[in-house]
Amino acid sequence: MKISEILVAWYEKNKRDLPWRYSVDPYRIWLSEVILQQTRISQGLDYYLSFAEAFPDIRSLAEAPEERVMKLWQGLGYYSRARYMHATAKHVVEQLGGEMPRTYEGLLKLKGVGSYTAAAIASICFNEPRAVVDGNVARVISRLFGVEEAVNGPRGHKIIASLAEELLDREQPGLHNQAIMEFGSLQCVPDSPVCAGCPLSGRCVAWKHNRVDLLPVKVPKRRPTARWMYFFIFRNGNEVILMKRDGNDIWKSLYQFPVLESDGPAEDGELLVRMEQELMPGVAELILERVSPPVRHQLTHRTIHAKFLHIRTGRWPDPMPDTWVRVPSGRLDDYPVPRIIHRYLQVANF
Ligand code: SF4
Numbered sequence: 265m266k267i268s269e270i271l272v273a274w275y276e277k278n279k280r281d282l283p284w285r286y287s288v289d290p291y292r293i294w295l296s297e298v299i300l301q302q303t304r305i306s307q308g309l310d311y312y313l314s315f316a317e318a319f320p321d322i323r324s325l326a327e328a329p330e331e332r333v334m335k336l337w338q339g340l341g342y343y344s345r346a347r348y349m350h351a352t353a354k355h356v357v358e359q360l361g362g363e364m365p366r367t368y369e370g371l372l373k374l375k376g377v378g379s380y381t382a383a384a385i386a387s388i389c390f391n392e393p394r395a396v397v398d399g400n401v402a403r404v405i406s407r408l409f410g411v412e413e414a415v416n417g418p419r420g421h422k423i424i425a426s427l428a429e430e431l432l433d434r435e436q437p438g439l440h441n442q443a444i445m446e447f448g449s450l451q452c453v454p455d456s457p458v459c460a461g462c463p464l465s466g467r468c469v470a471w472k473h474n475r476v477d478l479l480p481v482k483v484p485k486r487r488p489t490a491r492w493m494y495f496f497i498f499r500n501g502n503e504v505i506l507m508k509r510d511g512n513d514i515w516k517s518l519y520q521f522p523v524l525e526s527d528g529p530a531e532d533g534e535l536l537v538r539m540e541q542e543l544m545p546g547v548a549e550l551i552l553e554r555v556s557p558p559v560r561h562q563l564t565h566r567t568i569h570a571k572f573l574h575i576r577t578g579r580w581p582d583p584m585p586d587t588w589v590r591v592p593s594g595r596l597d598d599y600p601v602p603r604i605i606h607r608y609l610q611v612a613n614f
Pocket of ligand 1: 404458459463
């Protein structure tokens with residue numbers, strides 16, 4: 265029996281019942297793949313269901329206001345995924361007549377669609393023989409074939425991609441791709457894979473040479489850098505200020521409280537002086553009501569150390585900066601915000 269046949273037989277018996285597995289609609293497959301990048305299925309499933317309900321087809325996503333898209337995405341992280349998906353949906357509707365490309369090469373031309381997503385959509389929806397390589401597939405292949413090159417380095421990735429193509433069942437590429445990814449998710453898992461009873465153990469180089477725990481080899485990730493952010497919650501009556509982030513960073517298009525950053529921990533007194541000069545110039549009545557305990561928030565490449573300073577004022581700056589909006593405190597939940605803000609709003613007393 266070929267390895268691919270073993271994988272597919274295993275898949276038919278063990279696959280999880282997931283909503284996108286009933287679809288070959290390229291929009292639905294795209295949605296599921298984008299949501300599940302960097303996200304566990306248990307977390308991504310609810311997001312998929314809410315998105316598919318709010319935007320059942322590419323046209324409804326394209327026509328949605330950006331804020332609604334970002335709000336639904338809130339909490340998933342890697343917000344550029346949502347921004348690209350929204351921009352791409354508009355492009356498909358406006359330039360391609362609402363039809364997603366039907367080939368790997370055509371899909372690759374879409375903004376935010378990389379080789380993994382293009383291969384998944386092309387194979388599952390259009391039966392194009394393209395092997396997918398994600399973290400699960402790389403792990404399975406590196407163990408099966410005993411690849412000692414780092415799978416997250418360029419040489420290792422090339423080796424894995426070429427072995428993945430060799431393994432691919434070209435008659436049923438979509439099924440094969442889903443099978444190997446699911447096998448990596450459930451059987452050949454990162455820690456303590458289920459090797460006893462694994463249908464591929466007889467062919468597995470890592471198992472044979474007792475190297476399962478040592479593969480795949482990975483280049484160590486860089487250490488996260490630290491960033492200090494001090495958010496100011498300005499309140500005037502029942503209104504507070506939110507500002508829309510317009511810089512080209514991970515939180516672009518999300519809302520936050522006006523912020524000051526520093527290279528290291530800053531004293532409250534120093535922050536209040538900077539706040540008066542940089543955020544509220546010319547506004548005299550500014551009263552510090554309370555300061556939150558320090559909040560630590562971990563992103564993939566960054567550790568954020570934050571505090572929230574609650575300031576009461578009797579008036580707003582005039583003119584108000586373009587990116588600021590006055591929001592009734594009871595409506596804060598209408599705005600898409602980074603997770604660190606969302607978490608604080610859940611515990612802070614407004
Ligand atoms: S024997 Fe173990 S390491 Fe090898 S493919 Fe099976 S689960 Fe993965």
